[in-house]
Amino acid sequence: MRRISLLGATGSIGSSTLKVLKENRDEYVLTAAAAGSNVKAMAAIIRNFHPLIAAMADEKAAHELHKIVKSEGLDTEVLSGEEGVIECARFDDADTVVCAVVGAAGLKPALEAARCGKILALANKEALVMSGKLFFDEAKKGRSVVYPVDSEHSAIFQALSEKCQGTLGECNLQEAGVDKILLTGSGGPFRTLPISDLDHVTAAEAIAHPVWNMGPKISVDSSTMMNKGLEFIEARYLFNAKDDEIEVVIHPQSVVHSMVSYIDGAVIAQLGNPDMCTPIARALAYPKRIKSSVKPLDFFSLKPLTFEKPDFKRYPCLKLAMQASLRGQGATTALNAANEEAVAAFLKGRIGYKDIAECVEEVLNRTDVENIYSLDEILSADVKARAYCAEEIAKRS
Ligand code: NDP
Ligand code: MG
Numbered sequence: 001m002r003r004i005s006l007l008g009a010t011g012s013i014g015s016s017t018l019k020v021l022k023e024n025r026d027e028y029v030l031t032a033a034a035a036g037s038n039v040k041a042m043a044a045i046i047r048n049f050h051p052l053i054a055a056m057a058d059e060k061a062a063h064e065l066h067k068i069v070k071s072e073g074l075d076t077e078v079l080s081g082e083e084g085v086i087e088c089a090r091f092d093d094a095d096t097v098v099c100a101v102v103g104a105a106g107l108k109p110a111l112e113a114a115r116c117g118k119i120l121a122l123a124n125k126e127a128l129v130m131s132g133k134l135f136f137d138e139a140k141k142g143r144s145v146v147y148p149v150d151s152e153h154s155a156i157f158q159a160l161s162e163k164c165q166g167t168l169g170e171c172n173l174q175e176a177g178v179d180k181i182l183l184t185g186s187g188g189p190f191r192t193l194p195i196s197d198l199d200h201v202t203a204a205e206a207i208a209h210p211v212w213n214m215g216p217k218i219s220v221d222s223s224t225m226m227n228k229g230l231e232f233i234e235a236r237y238l239f240n241a242k243d244d245e246i247e248v249v250i251h252p253q254s255v256v257h258s259m260v261s262y263i264d265g266a267v268i269a270q271l272g273n274p275d276m277c278t279p280i281a282r283a284l285a286y287p288k289r290i291k292s293s294v295k296p297l298d299f300f301s302l303k304p305l306t307f308e309k310p311d312f313k314r315y316p317c318l319k320l321a322m323q324a325s326l327r328g329q330g331a332t333t334a335l336n337a338a339n340e341e342a343v344a345a346f347l348k349g350r351i352g353y354k355d356i357a358e359c360v361e362e363v364l365n366r367t368d369v370e371n372i373y374s375l376d377e378i379l380s381a382d383v384k385a386r387a388y389c390a391e392e393i394a395k396r397s
Helices: 012-023 040-050 059-071 081-090 103-115 124-143 151-159 197-202 203-207 216-224 226-238 278-283 316-327 329-347 353-366 375-397
Strands: 002-007 026-033 054-058 077-080 098-100 119-122 145-148 179-185 247-248 258-264 265-272
Touching: 002 012, 002 081, 002 103, 002 247, 002 353, 012 026, 012 098, 012 278, 026 040, 026 081, 026 247, 040 054, 040 059, 054 081, 059 077, 059 081, 059 353, 077 081, 081 098, 081 103, 098 103, 098 151, 098 278, 098 353, 103 119, 103 124, 103 216, 103 329, 103 375, 119 124, 119 278, 124 145, 124 226, 124 375, 145 151, 145 226, 145 329, 151 203, 151 226, 151 258, 151 265, 151 278, 197 353, 203 216, 216 226, 216 329, 216 353, 226 247, 226 353, 316 329, 316 353, 329 353, 329 375, 353 375
Parallel strands: 002 026, 002 098, 026 054, 054 077, 098 119, 119 145, 179 247
Antiparallel strands: 179 258, 258 265
């Protein structure tokens, strides 16, 4: 039996992971679950999956959950706070940790899982954007293996050689004959909107993604293509790629999940219905294949597949992320923090849509430390960028 600890269990990736576990209940068991504050959803998970431990980052939520668990006579031990979430990441009764916490909050638990030698199915791209080199160094020291859950990175992983798959973080793309990684993205809901209309875009419009059904933060990131920018950085760390070894390609139908182009002219793509259960199943079962509940593609009913170059005028966030990636860890950490703050302010209606890119750009202009490595340096760069971004948000609210 594979024993799974699921961090971010109540979210979009969390629910898809539970679906995959249910589909394979003879081989996989949920032993730990962690989330932020959604007590109702966590209580339902405990009733259905009976994990040994469950943590809520929010102390009040943990208290409420504890009351429910006691009153219903359930056996799950309830933990609380950030430490409780980290406890789930290092839990001895789990060999595999799915890290699907959203944003910077996922960094410490993901690092802990890496240090403890877990098999790590990583959805939380922000953790890699904030700490790429440190993360892989810790995973190596802890004898942890990392498998990408992000659909594009899962596709790239599947299109690479076995040797590259076994050396994530330090693989040699040249030796594998790779010419380029082609990172695809749908272009989001505003791909064809006149650029001048972007000023008036609302939060509800931004989170209504045309293809994928995801959490609110990543949905906004998809519309600005900051998500692709974060994925560009994520891919650089995962596949040890130089910036000119990755090209972003817009593919609105989201059927091709990314591709690898080789020096002999061959291009290997991974295709499938856009459903996160496929890359989750791939990360959980590698090198095996398991059922994911996703239906195979029906090629006879597919719409034509199209590909476009991204326009940086429409997607300034993509450009900012690619530039930050060239500058180094200090810049990518600041980019991630500023983006989280700006997106949260946009979702609350405090700033406009175009302000997201402007705020992030201003924060990056004020960020001067590029070469950071340790967790302390990363966390202090994160705090500083959030403070700068709060000033930028206040100017615009
Ligand atoms: P959601 O917003 O749907 O879910 C986020 C999860 O994180 C929830 O379970 C939430 O708990 C939990 N959480 C929030 N804060 C904390 C905290 N401090 N400690 C522990 N848990 C916390 O996000 P998604 O599922 O969409 O995304 C999760 C991650 O996966 C992100 O990094 C995203 O970039 C990545 N990803 C998502 C994809 C998708 O299709 N959704 C695709 C590729 C990557 P609660 O609800 O209880 O507050
Ligand atoms: Mg993705």
